[in-house]
Amino acid sequence: MLSVNEVEEIILNLVEILDVEKDSEIVSLENIEGRVLAQAVKGKLDFPHWDNSAMDGYAVRYADVKDCSGDNPTTLKVVTEIAAGDRPNVEIKSGQTARIFTGAMLPVGTDTIVIQENTTRKGDEVIILSAPQEQEFVRHKGTFYQAGTPILKAGIKIGAPEIAVLATAQCTELSVYRRPRVAILSTGDELVTPEQSLQPGQIVDSNQYALASFVAQNGAIPVKLGIVPDKPEELKKAIAQAIDSADIVLSTGGVSVGDYDYVDRILAELGGTLHIRSVAVKPGKPLTVATFENNNCLYFGIPGNPVSALVSCWRFVQPPLIKLTGQNNYQPRFITATTRHDLKAGGRRETYLWGQLHLVDGNYEFALAGGSHSSGNLINLAQTNGLAIVPVGENFIAADREVVVMLVD
Numbered sequence: 183m184l185s186v187n188e189v190e191e192i193i194l195n196l197v198e199i200l201d202v203e204k205d206s207e208i209v210s211l212e213n214i215e216g217r218v219l220a221q222a223v224k225g226k227l228d229f230p231h232w233d234n235s236a237m238d239g240y241a242v243r244y245a246d247v248k249d250c251s252g253d254n255p256t257t258l259k260v261v262t263e264i265a266a267g268d269r270p271n272v273e274i275k276s277g278q279t280a281r282i283f284t285g286a287m288l289p290v291g292t293d294t295i296v297i298q299e300n301t302t303r304k305g306d307e308v309i310i311l312s313a314p315q316e317q318e319f320v321r322h323k324g325t326f327y328q329a330g331t332p333i334l335k336a337g338i339k340i341g342a343p344e345i346a347v348l349a350t351a352q353c354t355e356l357s358v359y360r361r362p363r364v365a366i367l368s369t370g371d372e373l374v375t376p377e378q379s380l381q382p383g384q385i386v387d388s389n390q391y392a393l394a395s396f397v398a399q400n401g402a403i404p405v406k407l408g409i410v411p412d413k414p415e416e417l418k419k420a421i422a423q424a425i426d427s428a429d430i431v432l433s434t435g436g437v438s439v440g441d442y443d444y445v446d447r448i449l450a451e452l453g454g455t456l457h458i459r460s461v462a463v464k465p466g467k468p469l470t471v472a473t474f475e476n477n478n479c480l481y482f483g484i485p486g487n488p489v490s491a492l493v494s495c496w497r498f499v500q501p502p503l504i505k506l507t508g509q510n511n512y513q514p515r516f517i518t519a520t521t522r523h524d525l526k527a528g529g530r531r532e533t534y535l536w537g538q539l540h541l542v543d544g545n546y547e548f549a550l551a552g553g554s555h556s557s558g559n560l561i562n563l564a565q566t567n568g569l570a571i572v573p574v575g576e577n578f579i580a581a582d583r584e585v586v587v588m589l590v591d
C-alpha cells in the first residue's frame with residue numbers, strides 16, 4: 183500500500199499549473215473577495231500620492247525648530263490651517279508654520295511635523311517646546327511604493343488586506359483565475375437526504391453537505407449531484423456526467439471491497455487510469471484517484487464513512503484543489519504541539535486523530551476530541567482545527583510529548 187507522502191506527491195503531480203490566458207476572467211473589485219489573482223498587480227501612482235502628515239500638529243521648517251527645548255522654546259506664526267483633503271495654497275516661510283491634521287498634504291516650505299502634544303498654542307502663534315527629528319511624522323510621496331512597481335503577486339487569494347491595497351491603488355477590474363467546479367455525489371442505496379424520514383437501516387447523507395462546504399471554503403464551486411444508488415448502470419451514468427461537467431469529482435462510498443463497491447470498476451470502464459486504490463492511512467484507507475485521457479477531470483473516490491470522508495478531503499483533496507484555484511501556497515501546514523492526552527494507533531497506517539489546538543503561553547497544545555475515534559462518529563469531529571499524526575511504526579504517543587499536527591481550517 184502507498185504511504186501518505188507518496189499519495190500526496192502523485193496527486194499533486196496530476197494537477198497542472200493553470201494557464202493565465204485560458205483559465206482567467208475579469209472581476210470587479212466588488213466581487214473579488216476569495217478569488218485568486220491570475221496576474222500581478224502594479225500600482226499606477228506613487229503611494230502615498232503626496233507628502234503628508236502622519237500626526238495632528240504643526241508643519242514646520244526643521245531649521246526653525248532644530249535647537250528648541252523647554253528652556254529654549256521657539257515661537258512660530260500660524261499662517262494657515264490644512265485638513266486632510268485640503269490643497270494648501272500658501273508657502274510657509276521661516277518663522278511661520280501651518281496647523282495640520284493627520285493625512286493632510288504638507289505645504290511648500292515645510293519638511294517636518296511637530297505633534298501638538300509638544301506645543302502650546304497662543305492665538306495665532308504656537309510655541310514649540312521640543313525639537314523634533316528632521317522630517318519626523320512626514321509620510322513622503324512614493325515611500326510605500328512607486329508607480330509601476332508590483333504591489334500584489336499572482337497566485338494569492340484576496341481577502342480584506344489585499345482588497346484595501348487594490349482599492350487604494352484604484353484597481354477596479356482584475357484578472358483572476360476561474361473557480362474550479364467540483365461535482366459531489368454520494369453513492370449508496372441506504373442513503374436518504376436530511377429532509378426525508380428515516381426508515382430502519384437507512385443512513386442520512388451527510389457527506390454531500392460536508393463536502394460541498396469544504397469545497398466552497400477552498401474557493402471552488404460545489405456542484406451537488408445528489409445521491410446515486412448502488413446500481414452499476416445508474417452509477418456509471420452519474421459518474422460519466424460528473425466527469426464531463428467538472429474539474430474535480432468527489433464521490434463518497436463504494437470504494438472498499440464490498441459486493442456493492444462498484445466505483446473503481448466503473449472508472450476503469452469509462453477509460454479512467456487509476457493512480458491510487460488505497461493509502462496506508464487511518465481513517466481513509468480506501469481512496470481511489472483517477473484521471474481520464476479525454477478530459478482534464480481529476481476523480482476522487484472517497485470512503486463513505488463520514489469522518490474518513492472529511493479527513494481524506496483535508497489530507498488528500500485540499501492541496502490539489504487549492505493548486506487548481508491557482509494559489510501558490512497549496513501545501514498542507516503542519517506544526518509541532520504538545521499533546522494533552524495519550525494518542526493511540528495501530529502502527530501499520532499513518533493515523534490521524536482529530537481534536538483542537540490551543541495556544542498556551544506561546545506553545546501549541548493538542549487536545550484530543552473526547553469520545554470514540556471511530557470513522558463513523560461524526561459528532562466529535564465538530565470544532566476540529568487540527569489532526570494529530572501518529573506515524574507508521576508507532577502506536578503510542580504519551581500525554582505531554584510532542585506530536586506533529588496538521589492544521590485544518
Ligand SMILES: Nc1nc2c(c(=O)[nH]1)N[C@H]1C(S)=C(S)[C@@H](COP(=O)(O)OP(=O)(O)OC[C@H]3O[C@@H](n4cnc5c(N)ncnc54)[C@H](O)[C@@H]3O)O[C@H]1N2
Nearest residue numbers: 368385386387388389435436437438443467485486487490
Ligand atoms: N472487508 C473490508 N471491509 C472494509 C474495509 C476493508 O478494507 N475490508 N475498509 C473499511 C474502511 S477503512 C472504510 S473507510 C469503509 C469505506 O467503505 P466505502 O467507501 O466502500 O463506503 P461504504 O461501504 O459505501 O460506506 C461506509 C459507511 O459510510 C456510510 N456512508 C456512505 N456514504 C455516506 C454519506 N454520503 N453520508 C453519510 N454516511 C455515508 C455508509 O452508510 C456506511 O456506513 O469500508 C470499510 N470496510
Ligand code: MOO
Nearest residue numbers: 465466467490557
Ligand atoms: O479507513 Mo476507514 O476510513 O478507517 O474507516
